[in-house]
Amino acid sequence: MAIAAIQILNTMASLALISLGLAVIFGMMRVMNFAHGELLMLGAYSVQFANAYGVNIWIAMFVVAPVVVGLIGILIERLVIRHLYGRMMDTLLATWGLSLFITGLVTMVFGNVTRGLSTPLGSFEIGGIRDSSYKFLIIGVTIALFVAIYAVLRHTRVGLIARATMDNPRQVGVMGINPGYVYTATFAVGAALTGLAGAIMAPLTGVLPTMGAAYIGKAFITVICGGDAIFAGTASAAVLFGLINQTTTILLTPEFGEVALLLGALLMLRILPSGLSSLFSRRAV
Amino acid sequence: MARVPLAIQLGAIALAGAAVIVALPSFIGYDTILQITLNFAFAILALSLGFVWGYAGIFSFGQAAFFGLGGYAYAAAAINFGDSTPAILIGVLLPALFALVLGYFVFYARLSSIYVAVITLVVTLILYKFMGQTAKPSYMIGNAMLGGYNGIPAIPPLNVPGRPDLFAGPEEMFVIAGLTALAVYIGLRVLLAARLGKIVVGMRENELRMELLGFDTRFYKLVAFVIAAAIAGLGGVMFANWNAFIDPHVFGLGFSAQPIIWVMIGGLGTLIGPILGAFILSTLSLELGTQKTIDINLILGLVFTVFVLLVPQGIIPTLRKFWTDRRPARDPDAGANASREASSHG
Numbered sequence: 001m002a003i004a005a006i007q008i009l010n011t012m013a014s015l016a017l018i019s020l021g022l023a024v025i026f027g028m029m030r031v032m033n034f035a036h037g038e039l040l041m042l043g044a045y046s047v048q049f050a051n052a053y054g055v056n057i058w059i060a061m062f063v064v065a066p067v068v069v070g071l072i073g074i075l076i077e078r079l080v081i082r083h084l085y086g087r088m089m090d091t092l093l094a095t096w097g098l099s100l101f102i103t104g105l106v107t108m109v110f111g112n113v114t115r116g117l118s119t120p121l122g123s124f125e126i127g128g129i130r131d132s133s134y135k136f137l138i139i140g141v142t143i144a145l146f147v148a149i150y151a152v153l154r155h156t157r158v159g160l161i162a163r164a165t166m167d168n169p170r171q172v173g174v175m176g177i178n179p180g181y182v183y184t185a186t187f188a189v190g191a192a193l194t195g196l197a198g199a200i201m202a203p204l205t206g207v208l209p210t211m212g213a214a215y216i217g218k219a220f221i222t223v224i225c226g227g228d229a230i231f232a233g234t235a236s237a238a239v240l241f242g243l244i245n246q247t248t249t250i251l252l253t254p255e256f257g258e259v260a261l262l263l264g265a266l267l268m269l270r271i272l273p274s275g276l277s278s279l280f281s282r283r284a285v
Numbered sequence: 286m287a288r289v290p291l292a293i294q295l296g297a298i299a300l301a302g303a304a305v306i307v308a309l310p311s312f313i314g315y316d317t318i319l320q321i322t323l324n325f326a327f328a329i330l331a332l333s334l335g336f337v338w339g340y341a342g343i344f345s346f347g348q349a350a351f352f353g354l355g356g357y358a359y360a361a362a363a364i365n366f367g368d369s370t371p372a373i374l375i376g377v378l379l380p381a382l383f384a385l386v387l388g389y390f391v392f393y394a395r396l397s398s399i400y401v402a403v404i405t406l407v408v409t410l411i412l413y414k415f416m417g418q419t420a421k422p423s424y425m426i427g428n429a430m431l432g433g434y435n436g437i438p439a440i441p442p443l444n445v446p447g448r449p450d451l452f453a454g455p456e457e458m459f460v461i462a463g464l465t466a467l468a469v470y471i472g473l474r475v476l477l478a479a480r481l482g483k484i485v486v487g488m489r490e491n492e493l494r495m496e497l498l499g500f501d502t503r504f505y506k507l508v509a510f511v512i513a514a515a516i517a518g519l520g521g522v523m524f525a526n527w528n529a530f531i532d533p534h535v536f537g538l539g540f541s542a543q544p545i546i547w548v549m550i551g552g553l554g555t556l557i558g559p560i561l562g563a564f565i566l567s568t569l570s571l572e573l574g575t576q577k578t579i580d581i582n583l584i585l586g587l588v589f590t591v592f593v594l595l596v597p598q599g600i601i602p603t604l605r606k607f608w609t610d611r612r613p614a615r616d617p618d619a620g621a622n623a624s625r626e627a628s629s630h631g
């Protein structure tokens with residue numbers, strides 16, 4: 001039972017973690033980034049590559065991967081997304097074209113093979129069932145990231161500027177801050193968080209050019225079901241869908257877990273079209 | 286230029302097209318026949334997306350999934366019945382039914398187009414995984430094994446209704462697929478000229494206004510979505526026939542990407558554009574697929590992104606615009622007419 005509880009918590013945390021970067025980009029900028037899966041994949045490659053060249057695994061995971069993917073995010077924002085603000089459908093299509101491009105590029109460079117990465121930390125044992133201690137790391141990191149981002153957005157000057165820019169870029173411009181930089185920075189932060197998530201997931205799944213496809217479905221569903229209050233919404237959607245997914249997985253198979261997640265999402269959106277966060281107060285972020 | 290009445294125009298296209306399709310197999314080689322038959326199946330898929338995206342304004346990531354469902358339904362039914370006639374019907378109805386249920390949830394919840402895109406993508410991804418794990422013997426539909434990632438082999442070909450011994454060879458299949466694609470094109474042209482077509486295009490242009498005029502846009506979106514799914518299913522039936530085999534890759538991201546690229550590059554808001562896109566790009570993909578130096582996704586992704594940024598209307602509307610801009614306007618209304626023509630007729 002304790003094991004099941006940890007597994008359910010872990011699924012919730014993983015969902016929240018892989019959705020966080022997408023939530024930042026979609027929630028703040030209204031850009032649906034269809035290359036999200038590829039940013040996760042690039043994060044995974046960064047940690048695998050850095051580790052293979054002798055960088056300490058924790059530095060590779062928590063420093064190299066977010067920095068590399070954040071820089072790629074800046075590049076994507078400057079080259080593509082910048083030209084399409086306000087055209088949501090076109091941004092979706094352009095980022096989706098990018099996702100194909102990045103998959104193709106990585107396949108060409110690294111080959112269509114799965115690279116392994118050993119899972120750090122050992123295992124723990126409860127009631128005769130062994131499981132990886134890495135699960136605790138995922139849970140801990142996810143909680144820490146959510147708290148940190150919430151605190152930054154709510155209580156710091158940078159967070160205030162970011163929220164103000166999303167609300168009214170012109171007014172922010174009048175006050176002497178270039179909204180263009182704020183957009184670039186926001187996208188870069190979202191990309192960096194995605195890269196970090198990909199790096200953390202890498203030891204569990206192996207690293208492969210098409211690995212993004214395994215995550216994007218869940219991440220998209222979690223973010224769009226979250227609704228307007230992006231962090232509270234994403235967190236609560238991750239809790240709800242993590243519970244549905246993992247319970248169904250334990251009872252049936254992982255495939256049915258995903259089907260149940262989708263059905264749950266469709267039902268939920270039918271009842272609450274503006275997402276889970278429409279249940280909370282307006283002041284939530 | 287005097288406008289030719291639509292009925293005459295379409296009649297001429299139907300006759301000329303049918304004549305070419307029936308005559309062509311005698312002049313081209315076996316390989317080309319097979320390749321073009323596949324292109325016809327893809328053209329039907331492209332038309333379904335061209336309609337639902339270009340005219341109804343609903344971006345559906347799931348057209349390939351409906352195509353795949355049609356193929357799978359045909360395969361399972363044809364293996365069980367031994368006769369292709371009811372199987373074709375099932376291959377069209379199953380995706381339509383699936384779209385009806387899915388569409389009810391998304392359109393009656395009034396989800397925005399971004400949400401619809403995301404949900405249709407997720408459905409496609411889940412179908413891929415789900416069909417992949419059906420290798421266990423428990424996944425049998427009558428006598429048909431779904432076979433997981435190995436797919437369903439030896440799908441019976443189309444036959445003369447009631448006579449399973451008289452089945453279509455490659456040349457007959459070419460003609461059947463070609464005429465089906467032509468019929469779908471003509472059918473969509475007629476539909477777009479009819480009341481339903483006008484409502485659907487009106488909805489794309491201004492949903493709120495249509496609603497204020499008293500149309501239930503949720504209902505019409507659902508109708509357009511279901512029609513498109515049925516057409517995609519028909520394409521899937523042709524595909525399963527061409528291949529005599531179907532596997533879950535039709536639900537994969539790479540395959541789902543293709544119709545979107547065809548429609549986007551051929552031209553959104555036209556019907557001939559998607560057909561052209563399907564023919565050119567699937568032939569190109571085949572050529573590029575034979576060489577190993579450059580990954581096909583890299584090229585398709587790059588071309589697609591560049592098109593979204595620089596030529597968002599696609600090839601056909603851009604050419605049309607170029608053509609009408611070059612001609613001197615005889616009366617002040619000519620330009621307006623021309624652009625209306627470009628946006629409302631395929």
